[in-house]
Amino acid sequence: MGPKASTSDPQKAQPAAPEDVRRALEAHGYLADEGLATAVFLAMVLQRPLFLEGEPGGGKTEVANALSRWTGGELVRLQCYEGIDVSQAVYEWDFSRQLLHLRAAELGQGGRDGSGGLRAAEDELFSERFLVRRPLLRAIADSSGIVAPPVLIIDEVDRADDEFEAFLLEILADYSVTVPELGTFRAAEPPLVVLTSNRTRDVHDALKRRCLYHWVEHPDFEREVAIVRLKAPEVGERLARQVTAAVQAIRGMGLYKAPGVAETIDWAHALAALGSSTLDETIVARTLGSVLKYREDVERVLGSDLGALVGDAGLRG
């Protein structure tokens, strides 16, 4: 029932089912569950932006990286922050070069009756030559689009302010940008857009409705072990399983900041770097700082039964 490859891109076949997406992402270093694979699949087939929410360290940004590696589309990243505006996100004129250009034209005229040449130089000022393309414009007016449409990641959109959100809404609606001096840029093929949010505030519904929505959960045990093995290949199977089991147990302790998958991987790296092949109480106490980032959390875990934590983890390893 799924549509077959789209006509526009003969080299990279469109996925025919979520399973294809899952396999392709896995081949490019991302282990997605069924929900995420379906969401990505739909984003590609329906050509709609994908809005990912979830705990920090859950691998939201990594989805875009893997997508870019898979499709071959250039990865264009826009990190949002408070106060971001159009000149940083879309385009800007290169004023100093414009000025130099004008000066050069003036000098070239040698000061003689030069108004005609100067006017021509002025006309050139607002041409593409002096346009500085920022991420959103780069993603939309991508001239290299021979391989595949770019993958645009708009990271931590909850940090930007409402005005910027309204602006994004406009761009994502029809994938076009208008520069008053030049005209409208329209994407020949829409980029694959991934937005991420850590939920520091609710992003406006209007923006979310334009998008497909997926909440990124912490992975289950086996998937997380597989992720650790993939991302930290130097870590042995036994240690990977023990670390994962310990992190999953720590997540259940009601901490201020439960460790994400990124922390599991960090911890595995740290333990491997210290040359240990299994967990024990001493090494856990010494390396807890790579998993927990609040003093209170570290204290709570140290104050709990570390022996039991290590013992339980040992059973799964």
Add this chain to the structure above:
Amino acid sequence: MRWSGTPVCVAEGAESSTRLLVAFARALRGAGLIVPVDSVVHYLRAVEALGIDRRDPVYWAGRTVLVHRHEDAGIYDRTFDAFWWGRTPWPELPVETAELSRNEELDGLGVGPAVPTDAPAPPVTRVSYSAQERLRYKDFASCTPQELDEIARLLRDVRLRALRRSRRMRRSTRDHGRHDARSTVRRSLRTGGEVVRLVRREPKSRPRRIVLLCDVSGSMEPYSRMLLRFLHVAVVGHGRVEAFAVGTRLTRLTRQLSSRDPDAALASAAAEVLDWSGGTRLGEGIGTFNDRFGMPGMARGAVVVVLSDGWDRGDPARLAEEMARLHRAAYRTVWVNPLKASEGYQPLARGMAAALPHVDQFVEGHSAASLEALVHVIAQ
């Protein structure tokens, strides 16, 4: 996962499956999700792309296209199960989903139509200036429902504001601030590259976020109705106010209270809060706030206002710990206690005593005048 892999029971023919899917979208609407028509269209396309012959694709298509908030996932799951389980091919009506009887809760709260049904409709009361003045200082606990309505009118124009400087710079109109080379050069292009005037930028002031945490437990009952109205005017009047109810659990009310119509807003807020006039576990409530909203960013740099009498059945140590955390992240913490106005009040309630060291300002909140004073405290 529930009955994963069981084939979804569907009639033959595209038309019937379209009807079925649309009916499902309607059922979601009935359950309280916001499902615009264009989302339904996208949903149909999504299911078409995935196939309708298995359960999981149909489930995930709806999860990604029709659900826009993580909180709604639970409603979606319940509705999905109720709708598709043993579904006959031709739906006549969308499935009724289990909903709480909201009116009862409203009555208990006194937020809905407050006048008892047997009483005659209240006459339009004209309140003279001096009567208004008296009302401004009257304790909410001793007010009649009519007086409370009148006070609500007094509070209608209250606007909460807290200014701060923003990182976003705006062009200075007064030749103050840092020199902005980019704009200066751009401006000079108009005069053929001759710099005529320096452009400067200065920080724009921007409203600071205000977070209101209102205790809705039993001991606060005489005040919670009025305070909820206060929350409503605060949320409506300002773009950066977040409102929560704390009882035995934490409920975010910003969305419910952002309707302009006070009755509709209060009714939907009341329906959202499941623990009206129950017990209080402030420590846990504030802890939940810290974990889910505050520490990820909502409390950072914000003015956080707790409206509570400090009577807490939870662990005071926990409350102290959570207040300390909040205090570290927030710009300022304000505690509003309606009991503070009573004569000889001492903050002896265990919760209050535990929280007080982590509070920047401790103010009263029993009357319209005290809430107006609170506005100034927040704006400082």
